[in-house]
Amino acid sequence: MGTTLVFGASGQLGQCLQHVAQERGLTGIVFLPEEQADILDLGKLQAVFAEHQPAYCINCAAYTAVDKAEDEVAIARRVNRDGAENLARLCAQHGTTLLHVSTDFVFAGTGNVPLDETDLAEPISIYGLTKLEGEQAIAACTERYFILRTSWLYSEYANNFVKTMLKLGRERDELRIIWDQAGTPTYAIDLAGCLLTIIEQQNQEYGIYHYSNEGLTSWYDFAVAIFELGKVEVRALPIRTAEYPTKATRPAYSVMDKSKVKKALNISIPHWRESLQTCMERL
Numbered sequence: 536m537g538t539t540l541v542f543g544a545s546g547q548l549g550q551c552l553q554h555v556a557q558e559r560g561l562t563g564i565v566f567l568p569e570e571q572a573d574i575l576d577l578g579k580l581q582a583v584f585a586e587h588q589p590a591y592c593i594n595c596a597a598y599t600a601v602d603k604a605e606d607e608v609a610i611a612r613r614v615n616r617d618g619a620e621n622l623a624r625l626c627a628q629h630g631t632t633l634l635h636v637s638t639d640f641v642f643a644g645t646g647n648v649p650l651d652e653t654d655l656a657e658p659i660s661i662y663g664l665t666k667l668e669g670e671q672a673i674a675a676c677t678e679r680y681f682i683l684r685t686s687w688l689y690s691e692y693a694n695n696f697v698k699t700m701l702k703l704g705r706e707r708d709e710l711r712i713i714w715d716q717a718g719t720p721t722y723a724i725d726l727a728g729c730l731l732t733i734i735e736q737q738n739q740e741y742g743i744y745h746y747s748n749e750g751l752t753s754w755y756d757f758a759v760a761i762f763e764l765g766k767v768e769v770r771a772l773p774i775r776t777a778e779y780p781t782k783a784t785r786p787a788y789s790v791m792d793k794s795k796v797k798k799a800l801n802i803s804i805p806h807w808r809e810s811l812q813t814c815m816e817r818l
């Protein structure tokens with residue numbers, strides 16, 4: 536299968552990849568946290584590629600602070616676009632297949648039917664824009680790439696909406712949560728499994744894919760499910776986006792159609808409620 540390099544290994548998805556790789560007994564995967572391989576440090580990256588001659592590279596490194604990105608455009612762009620481009624260039628030079636992760640936030644979210652890979656990406660936030668630029672930079676450098684756009688990632692690792700809700704729900708009597716943004720939560724363990732399946736299959740149907748759990752919900756309904764499963768007694772109030780002002784604008788509807796990935800990999804995807812339950816049991 537050859538060596539796989541994982542960049543951004545100490546983030547949420549990176550840790551989930553380690554978990555699933557161990558569960559599946561996969562070997563030959565080198566996990567590189569930022570301290571060992573900054574994706575903006577070309578010299579270091581060149582040395583890492585020369586040393587390992589990887590067959591695959593998984594990029595989990597990203598700038599993911601959606602609101603902060605509105606004020607830190609340059610750094611968000613450096614990580615999400617330039618960093619992705621650095622890896623894609625090196626992958627092209629070494630015959631490495633690149634697996635990269637992108638986001639539902641590349642879409643404006645003005646529609647009301649599930650978005651497929653041919654739908655127009657028109658980001659409405661700096662984070663979404665820089666992630667789209669990263670996708671485009673990759674496609675300009677190499678043909679051997681898989682870009683998985685995912686949404687609303689959570690897991691038992693790092694910071695995410697599930698952990699925030701559990702924490703706030705235990706601290707406060709009442710929480711106000713947006714119900715007019717619809718999307719699909721994704722258990723990062725499931726996404727990690729999908730990425731590793733591409734490698735295990737040595738799949739060569741390169742391109743952009745959408746991957747989230749099945750179903751759709753709002754942040755409010757997601758939070759209510761978290762409170763129910765976590766037995767957290769807090770009053771949850773559904774509010775509109777306008778009642779919860781944030782620096783970055785988020786898509787109102789970013790549900791993605793997963794037909795393409797299910798067909799290419801011959802996989803089924805768990806419903807978000809089923810995966811949330813699994814995560815809550817592990818938390």
Ligand SMILES: NC(=O)C1=CN([C@@H]2O[C@H](COP(=O)(O)OP(=O)(O)OC[C@H]3O[C@@H](n4cnc5c(N)ncnc54)[C@H](OP(=O)(O)O)[C@@H]3O)[C@@H](O)[C@H]2O)C=CC1
Nearest residue numbers: 543545546547548569573574596597599636638685687688
């Ligand atoms: N989280 C979510 O809800 C969603 C995430 N995604 C995408 O999924 C991917 C994984 O996200 P997730 O694991 O949740 O994100 P995290 O923020 O948990 O992880 C990102 C990791 O990248 C690291 N990193 C930042 N800059 C660099 C750099 N220059 N070189 C190397 N590493 C760097 C971060 O380190 P440090 O923490 O030290 O900065 C962090 O460990 C990202 O591409 C993200 O855009 C898509 C949809 C939803």
Ligand SMILES: Cc1cn([C@H]2C[C@H](O)[C@@H](COP(=O)(O)OP(=O)(O)O[C@H]3O[C@@H](C)C(=O)[C@@H](O)[C@H]3O)O2)c(=O)[nH]c1=O
Nearest residue numbers: 599601638639640686687688696711712713754779785
């Ligand atoms: C904490 C909190 C959030 N919200 C809302 C704000 C926002 O619309 C939504 C989610 O907020 P968060 O800040 O946790 O999540 P956010 O950073 O917007 O999540 C996004 O992250 C990036 C990286 C992605 O790629 C996206 O797919 C998506 O997962 O919940 C409330 O309504 N009430 C609350 O108390």
